[in-house]
Amino acid sequence: MITYSHELETDFTIEKNKLAFREAIAYVESQFGKDYPVVIGGEKIFTEDKIVSKNPANKEEVIGHVSKANKELAEQAMQAALETFETWKKWKPEHRANILFKAAAILKRRKHEFSAWMVKEAGKPWAEADADTAEAIDFLEYYGRQMLRLQDGVPMVNREGEFNQYNYIPLGVGIIISPFNFPLAIMAGTTVAAIVTGNTVLLKPANTTAIIAAKFVELMDEAGLPKGILNFVPGSGAEIGDYLVDHPKTRFVSFTGSREVGCRIYERAAKVHPGQKWLKRVIAEMGGKDTVVVDKDADIDLAVNSIVYSAFGFAGQKCSAGSRAVVHQDIYDEVLEKAVALTKTLTVGNPADGAYMGPVIDDKSFKKIMSYIEIGKQEGKLMTGGEGNDSNGYFIQPTIIADLDQDARLMQEEIFGPVLAFCKARDFDHEMEIANNTDYGLTGAFLSKNREHIERARDEFHVGNLYINTKCTGAVVGHQPFGGFNMSGTDSKAGGPDYLVLHMQAKSTSEKL
Structure with missing residues (x-):
């Protein structure tokens, strides 16, 4: 082995x-x-x-200089x-x-x-x-x-x-x-x-x-x-x-x-x-615009952990990041409330000091992500985060925007930052419709105890890497070969x-x- x-x-x-x-x-x-x-x-x-x-x-800290070709x-x-x-x-x-x-x-x-x-x-x-x-x-x-x-x-x-x-x-x-x-x-x-x-x-x-x-x-x-x-x-x-x-x-x-x-x-x-x-x-x-789908009878705590840690690992700067949570309407409010509570426990700061979430990579990214947060405030409801501080480094608080339409910009466009979009689904068919409604098809997660729905998601959820009852990031070499469909690449x-x-x-x- x-x-x-x-x-x-x-x-x-x-x-x-x-x-x-x-x-x-x-x-x-x-x-x-x-x-x-x-x-x-x-x-x-x-x-x-x-x-x-x-x-x-720490923008004042110069790591070194690299010659340019x-x-x-x-x-x-x-x-x-x-x-x-x-x-x-x-x-x-x-x-x-x-x-x-x-x-x-x-x-x-x-x-x-x-x-x-x-x-x-x-x-x-x-x-x-x-x-x-x-x-x-x-x-x-x-x-x-x-x-x-x-x-x-x-x-x-x-x-x-x-x-x-x-x-x-x-x-x-x-x-x-x-x-x-x-x-x-x-x-x-x-x-x-x-x-x-x-x-x-x-x-x-x-x-x-x-x-x-x-x-x-x-x-x-x-x-x-x-x-x-x-x-x-x-x-x-x-x-x-x-x-x-x-x-x-x-x-x-x-x-x-x-x-x-x-x-x-x-x-x-x-x-x-x-x-x-x-x-x-x-x-x-x-790129990716990856979805964590939470079915009606999912394990709530597992779903919340999958949503939050898929979204905010490395400040959401992963093509595999779960930047969309699509949750069945019967459990939507409970999942959202618990996800907000868990997100508020995440520490943001200098990663050298052991913070869970560090900065975004540069000024260009910082401005782009903050502009998307403003768009999100118009399209949905800001539940937590929404604040950024670039005085010393490029820090943005982990942000959740809820009650979004499935075609909202925050649900469709790759942000590449710590911004999570929440959307409500009527039933399993609607969950799959939303999960597949972007130009991308990289990763996705499906949380459910319903075996029929799990097997249907295996077939119908059109992504290169599908994770069932776990988060949608963290592919391991030789275990989960990594690459996506559609505009996620070749x-x-x-x-x-x-x-x-x-x-x-x-x-x-x-x-x-």
């Missing part, structure tokens, strides 16, 4: 674990102010133009990746996998350190940061094992006097565009999935969490990854992001982020440029058995004997 790191997450109620994590935070603080380079072909390049990384919980450096990185691809693709798959296993071992030893970087740079609470690092370890180990399973291809039927083979080969150079909200797990997972399958990559992380990505690039170097396989090109999406997506030598793009940017990448990648001799592949995980199922194949192409050979 395989044990996943999520099953070994740190118990912070134990004093020695608290002490160890505080020591990790102190160590990370001692590293503040350093400069991190662009890395191309193993060469470290420091530029004048830099990303200034700041703590979203321009188009010239992006082209240099592309050429380095193209050159190294010619040798890397010939490496034995088990040797590529061994580098991932080595990286996982290093990350296990430095788990608290990497989690502490996320507390400081991303504003992640302790438990959320710890789970993020655990998931990164899982990705490294899972994709390494999956590559070992895929290395011999798929057995074919042979007729007499014939030998047939079906094997997977790498695609080429990939562009990895990773998000701020899982700055280690998703960034690392998407990067190593491309690398272990024999591709070379250009990694462009979210600017707000570029130092965490830089630390991971250092880790992969320590694990023995040859130079030029992973090229680190932080910078402007408008400048180098578009340039690399459009590049005729780009073979695939792996993107995690907003619907708006994802659709733009998908459209740009579809155009064939001069010198391009393939159709680019796009692996996209975009349903690429990260952490699943089909994911690595997306980074390869199948080759069939037949020999007459």
